[in-house]
Amino acid sequence: MAAHVSAAVNEELNYLNWQKGIWSWLTSTDHKRICFLYLFTILLFFLAGGVAALLVRTELAFAGPTIITDPHTYNVLFTMHGVFMIFLFVVPGIPATLGNFLIPLMIGAKDVAFPRLNLFSYYVYVIGALIGAIAMFNPVDTGWTFYAPYSTTTGTSVSLMVLAAFVLGFSSILTGLNFIVTIHQLRAPGMTWMRLPVFIWASYATAVIQTVATPVVGMTLLLIIAERAFGAGIFDPSKGGDPVLMEHLFWFYSHPVVYIMVLPAFGVVGEIIPVFSRKPLFGYKMVVVSSMAIAAVGFIVWAHHMFVAGISDFSAKFFSIVTFLVAIPTAIKVFNWVSTMYKGSISFKTPMLYAMAFVFLFMVAGTTGIYLAMLGVDVYYHDTYFVVAHFHYTIQGGAVIGLIAALHFWFPKMTGKMYNETVSKFAFAALFIGFNLTFIPQFILGMDGMPRRYYDYPAQYQTLHTISTIGAYLNGFGYTFALVNLLWTALFGKVKAPRNPYNSHSLEWQTQSPPIHENFAEIPVVTEDPYSYGTPTGRGH
Amino acid sequence: MSAVAHPIVDHNVPAGEPPHIHHMDPVTAYGAAKLGMWLFLATEILLFAVMFCSFAIMRYYHLAEFHDASKHLNLWAGGFNTIVLLISSFTAAVAVTKAQKGDNAGVVKNFAISLFCGLIFLCVKGYEYSEKAHHGMFPFVWNSDFYHYKNFLGLYFCMSGLHALHVIIGMAILYWYGIRPATKGRFSGKYYTPVELGALYWHLVDLIWIYLFPLLYLVG
Helix, strand or coil: CHHHHHHHHCCCCCCCCCCCCHHHHHCCCCHHHHHHHHHHHHHHHHHHHHHHHHHHHHHHCCCCCCCCCCHHHHHHHHHHHHHHHHHHHHHHHHHHHHHHHHHHHHHCCCCCCCHHHHHHHHHHHHHHHHHHHHHCCCCCCCCCCCCCCHHHHCCCCHHHHHHHHHHHHHHHHHHHHHHHHHHHHCCCCCCCHHHCCHHHHHHHHHHHHHHHHHHHHHHHHHHHHHHHHHCCCCCCHHHCCCHHHHHHHHHHHHCHHHHHHHHHHHHHHHHHHHHHHCCCCCCHHHHHHHHHHHHHHHHHCHHHHCCCCCCCHHHHHHHHHHHHHHHHHHHHHHHHHHHHHCCCCCCCCHHHHHHHHHHHHHHHHHHHHHHHHCHHHHHHHCCEHHHHHHHHHHHHHHHHHHHHHHHHHCHHHHHCECCCHHHHHHHHHHHHHHHHHHHHHHHHHHHCCCECCCCCCCHHHHHHHHHHHHHHHHHHHHHHHHHHHHHHHHHHCCCECCCCCCCCCCHHHCCCCCCECCECCCCCCCCCCCCCCCCCCCCCC | CCCCCCCCCCCCCCCCCCHHHHCCCHHHHHHHHHHHHHHHHHHHHHHHHHHHHHHHHHHHHCHHHHHHHHCCCCHHHHHHHHHHHHHHHHHHHHHHHHHHCCCHHHHHHHHHHHHHHHHHHHHHHHHHHHHHHHCCCCCCCCCHHHHHHHHHHHHHHHHHHHHHHHHHHHHHHHHHHHHHHHHCCCCECCECHHHHHHHHHHHHHHHHHHHHHHHHHHHC
16 A cells, blocks of 8 residues: 555656556556557557558559459458458547546546456457457458448358457447446546536547447347358348348448547547637537537438438438438537637647647538438449548548547657657648548549449549559658657657646646556546636636 | 545555555445446347347248248247246346345355256257257258248347357356355345346346247247
8 A cells, every 4th residue: 555655745656657567567457558558459450451551552553453463452451451440440549548548537537437347348359359360361352341242152251350340349338338337437526517528528429329339230240150150041132131131230330430430539629629729618518419419310320321222212311311410510519619719829739730630621521421411412422432532531530630639639648758849740741731632532533433442443543543642651651650759759758748738627637747556646626617718717827 | 626535545455456446435336337237238138139120120021931930939948938037037136135135145045046047948948959950940950941941040040049148148147246256155235236237137138038039939
């Protein structure tokens, strides 16, 4: 006990150094250390998925075979890119890393509700990742969607890959469950629901989707295995099954999953913008309500992925109209962020640049989403590069930029060091320009009728494809530069971070940087909301 | 921030464990565990919901085949199993009351009956499966005479098989978190969370069968 009592007084002792050795990290039930376990693992798959994407883009740089000699390898590569990025990188992305690190700190708790379960879900994730790695010996060529009947008949190791996705889903469920219970039960005295930071609200909405949607896809994936193993006749039409049923069940999870990816990023941006605008978050209650509304409406829009799959006219109309509804809470959020910046005292630090890029990119993603929700337009755009570009604006421009923004914003708290602003702004510029250079041409390609997942194309698409490939390399360079900069600073950086470098009001900044093992020397008592910047009652300026 | 709401050092922490593992007071810990279990049960129901949904769709496509195929199931075996599981759920509920009264022997006795019922259920299920295998109505030994029953039987084996797996998991939970600590006298009126959560899980396993039985054996 003596060691922990002295931890409260000794500023040198923190969660990073109170126990030493690799084993103390791998077996740690401390939510802050588990954040790093996840972070390094998911970034490994970000790298693998990124390399697969660059290989795909290199192949597409010129018409005809470029570096890949057969279409099957091409199919394998885009499947690897999709599976790694979706199941192993973006879904655990912000929740498992920063959600883990921040939720207890932001609500004033010592840890999540079930610390052992938290470590267990990390190892479930690792097992899922290993199964996926074994599946790579006979790599899957179905695309990340595993559509039947191709997935039930192809000779590649689909069974292992969907088993991997099932196990990863189990990890995601346990993390979500842990967060819901934590937010319900462990808020510090005075931390009422309406005083919760918006990141907590976003994480809560995310956790609800994780818990409710994931079991559905899990079972669907097991049924694919049953279909392959003994021909259960559920999805394969040649055995009397219904492939559209499989698509329904798949998208019942896989549409809400894009909100699992992007809602935490909404939360991150909601934290960054008020701090660097020195103004209270505009319309806090509406931000909260819109997060929960997105989670709720997100559950009844799934079949907009299936407008050309042979669903009835009635259901197509229903899902089209409900999809338009998602635009309302999403637009409310954009208005809130912009109104927060309006007449604020804005400082363009790196996290703020990423947050503003997020708002811009997400507006493009949302607007093009409206195009795709329209029945007539979707019939034309379906399965073209327009969809690919829309999706990447949402997921990369939204979720991944959100993760990078969060890593920069909370970096001083996580590592106790300050990174170099100039270097990270340079990385941001490369990343932002590269991203748009990659995907703006893809919108145009899609409008011109270039179908997705094609190995080759006619010469008329040449120029745009080449520009897109150049953008992809610049984008990849930006990510590498930004992340290596952070890693280098964490390991060798000399500039120590103060307790609260941005003069933020939320709880995680009130404890030392990096925090002690138990987060707070004493459990804080909360007396005001976290965004009272520049108001008469608010602390600071 | 003047008042210390909770003491940061918990003196009930067992030696050798990081202090944050036991960072909740007993009342919060009980509430957290219970909420966590209910959420987990919700995910289990959603897992089965996919198969109930698939069953509805497949039955719509193959109504006559479903009707005929369901007649090949052993109604008496299924009915007997339903009664067995209902009894096991009753004793599981009794075990919770016993634990709340601090009667550890009562917990052991009632959970043991539940376990025994679970075992009977699995034996009867095994008998049904072996009968199906014998007649060529089983995965990997499909008889071409029954090929048109494939859709029904495929779902039957998926649903009842996953349920049987849950019975096994439930039995392990009842033993590991109920009987084993109870034999060491761990439960009292102040601490009975594992017994209650284990019984909750067992009730879910029972409840799913309550839906599976009429759907597979009676309605078809």
